[in-house]
Amino acid sequence: MQQEELAHLLDDLLLGEVRFFCELPSTNTSALEWLSKKPMEYSLLVAEQQTAGHGRLQRSWHAAAGASLSFSLIVYPTPIEQAVLPLFSALAALAVAQALDSFQPTKAVQIKWPNDVLLDGRKCSGILCEAAWQADRLAGLVVGIGVNIGKHSLPPASDLLFPATCLQDMLDPPPERWEVLHHILRNFIGLREIFPTPLFLSQWQARLAFLHQAVTISNGDQKTEGIFSGTAPNGDLLLQQKSGRQLAFPLGDVSLRPLDSD
Numbered sequence: 001m002q003q004e005e006l007a008h009l010l011d012d013l014l015l016g017e018v019r020f021f022c023e024l025p026s027t028n029t030s031a032l033e034w035l036s037k038k039p040m041e042y043s044l045l046v047a048e049q050q051t052a053g054h055g056r057l058q059r060s061w062h063a064a065a066g067a068s069l070s071f072s073l074i075v076y077p078t079p080i081e082q083a084v085l086p087l088f089s090a091l092a093a094l095a096v097a098q099a100l101d102s103f104q105p106t107k108a109v110q111i112k113w114p115n116d117v118l119l120d121g122r123k124c125s126g127i128l129c130e131a132a133w134q135a136d137r138l139a140g141l142v143v144g145i146g147v148n149i150g151k152h153s154l155p156p157a158s159d160l161l162f163p164a165t166c167l168q169d170m171l172d173p174p175p176e177r178w179e180v181l182h183h184i185l186r187n188f189i190g191l192r193e194i195f196p197t198p199l200f201l202s203q204w205q206a207r208l209a210f211l212h213q214a215v216t217i218s219n220g221d222q223k224t225e226g227i228f229s230g231t232a233p234n235g236d237l238l239l240q241q242k243s244g245r246q247l248a249f250p251l252g253d254v255s256l257r258p259l260d261s262d
């Protein structure tokens with residue numbers, strides 16, 4: 001894949017600048033640096049291979065050349081969107097979920113709050129949105145997305161906090177990675193038109209895994225159990241405890257697990 005070829009494939013989406021690299025430590029890290037040059041909205045950075053891809057809390061994200069889709073999209077949130085900035089993870093997750101649906105309609109595609117996309121109950125994609133600030137002004141947002149396409153995209157099981165899968169597990173041969181990228185970007189741009197309205201939130205909620213089920217929410221060493229009863233308009237997870245108390249967890253560095261998996 002060449003940069004011009006990729007830009008041509010994505011031509012109809014009216015993106016900003018498209019940059020393609022054979023190898024980068026992390027597309028998010030490079031996109032955050034790029035933000036200081038104020039690239040156009042929807043400028044895109046794609047890497048064939050990431051050597052230091054990361055998730056939340058500096059956890060590592062495994063990607064392999066030829067098998068993984070790794071990219072970061074530059075977004076300039078409007079003032080209304082800035083009020084719900086963490087919900088961009090939800091927007092990205094829904095865009096990925098809809099894309100996975102269109103490539104393999106047989107297995108369920110769900111979103112594991114806050115930032116994972118599950119295919120048939122296993123993690124197929126991870127999302128990391130990182131904001132850049134200048135004093136208290138938002139300079140821009142980097143929406144980083146990794147999708148497991150081919151079998152080599154999967155990390156060793158010992159590195160996993162949650163079971164993983166790839167599109168090739170459902171569909172052999174897997175779809176062309178750049179076609180998946182096109183679908184995700186098209187969905188993201190389309191969904192942004194209804195972001196963050198109640199219509200958007202209802203589409204997101206309808207995809208949430210483990211809703212109305214017993215779950216554990218982990219925040220560092222602190223674990224809280226309860227029923228995942230829903231989400232608030234800002235994306236907070238609502239957890240109903242046995243005592244009747246309802247707790248709200250903000251979208252961010254917390255993790256959700258079904259209770260019986262602990």
Ligand code: BT5
Binds near residue numbers: 052
């Ligand atoms: C994420 O973090 O899932 C967000 C991953 C975002 C990756 C993209 S790729 C493009 C852009 N550039 C970057 O550097 N990052 C973004 P988190 O929820 O913290 O989950 C991380 C955990 O997922 C790890 O600790 C592993 O257990 C697991 N994991 C790592 N690689 C995986 C993979 N390929 N498939 C499934 N699970 C994986």
